[in-house]
Amino acid sequence: MRWGLTVPLTGVPLRDHRPLVAELASLGYTDLWSAEVAGADAFTPLVLASEWDERLRLGTAVVPVHTRGPAALAMSAAALAELAPGRFVLGIGASSETIVTGWNGIAYDPPLARTRDVLRFLRQAFAGERVDGEFDSFTIQRFRLEKAPDVPPAIMLAALRPQMLKLAAREADGAITNWLSADDVRQVRAELGPDKELAARIFVCVTEDAEMARNIGRYLIATYLTVPGYAAFHDWLGRGAAMKEMREAWAAGDRNAAMAAVPIEVLDDLIVHGTPDECRDHIGRYVANGLDTPIIATLPTGTDLLDTARALAPLSLG
Structure with missing residues (x-):
């Protein structure tokens, strides 16, 4: 591996x-x-x-x-x-x-x-x-x-x-x-x-403070996944509807609203966080899936x- x-x-x-x-x-x-x-x-x-x-x-x-x-x-x-x-x-x-x-x-x-x-x-x-x-x-x-x-x-x-x-x-x-x-x-x-x-x-945040990790993720996801190439990627992955509110707020220039609109399930899917052992286990799921x-x-x-x-x-x- x-x-x-x-x-x-x-x-x-x-x-x-x-x-x-x-x-x-x-x-x-x-x-x-x-x-x-x-x-x-x-x-x-x-x-x-x-x-x-x-x-x-x-x-x-x-x-x-x-x-x-x-x-x-x-x-x-x-x-x-x-x-x-x-x-x-x-x-x-x-x-x-x-x-x-x-x-x-x-x-x-x-x-x-x-x-x-x-x-x-x-x-x-x-x-x-x-x-x-x-x-x-x-x-x-x-x-x-x-x-x-x-x-x-x-x-x-x-x-x-x-x-x-x-x-x-x-x-x-x-x-x-x-x-x-x-x-x-x-x-x-x-x-x-x-x-x-x-x-x-894979973005990894080693902390047991889940809200801290999610706040870091909110900024990164709102910044990156509103870029056209990444937006199209997540449309293809089937995440377009979940990202709709975030994208609309970002396009309107309301950065804070865009970050607040990132769903928790998206944050937890795209940002690996937890103890080192929990993070390694989560990364292992990526490997198990190919x-x-x-x-x-x-x-x-x-x-x-x-x-x-x-x-x-x-x-x-x-």
């Missing part, structure tokens, strides 16, 4: 992760995955981790396909693949229009086409081929990596709905998903099929997140 952790931990300086990263494998963790939103980029935490540990699998979850040119993305990935040969997974995805256009000033190409084209470009580049020609969403002229990785990284796609999951099943090495319940895993797995790796970031790689994202509750990460380890005594 795989067991992953998201880095960097919220509010913990990158350099202060070193002691934790060095002991994660001995605690039973198998994976370390970065994120890329508005904090650290996806690659730097993994470059550091590659020097601090030689056992963990390292993955990006995920690098947006719009915010770097295909060649720049290939070079960054190839460098990390050289530092961690055979244990680097490149997760790529379409991100959102907010991040791509609002924050980076880049046109948001149709996400399925862009993701497919970047995936195909990377396959050729990592194989050491010269890439020269037109893709549907961009044209490449005579690019070849100076040094193709000896062990090309696996490539996984961020996928929330059937079309992207089917693309991952056909052409990638797996899919990475986000903001789903343990029971939702069955529906996602059915679209991906049985033969490709399925990873998911998830290969849980990627824990620890939510701050005022306690030391380094200790929280240790407490959630498979071999921890709690």
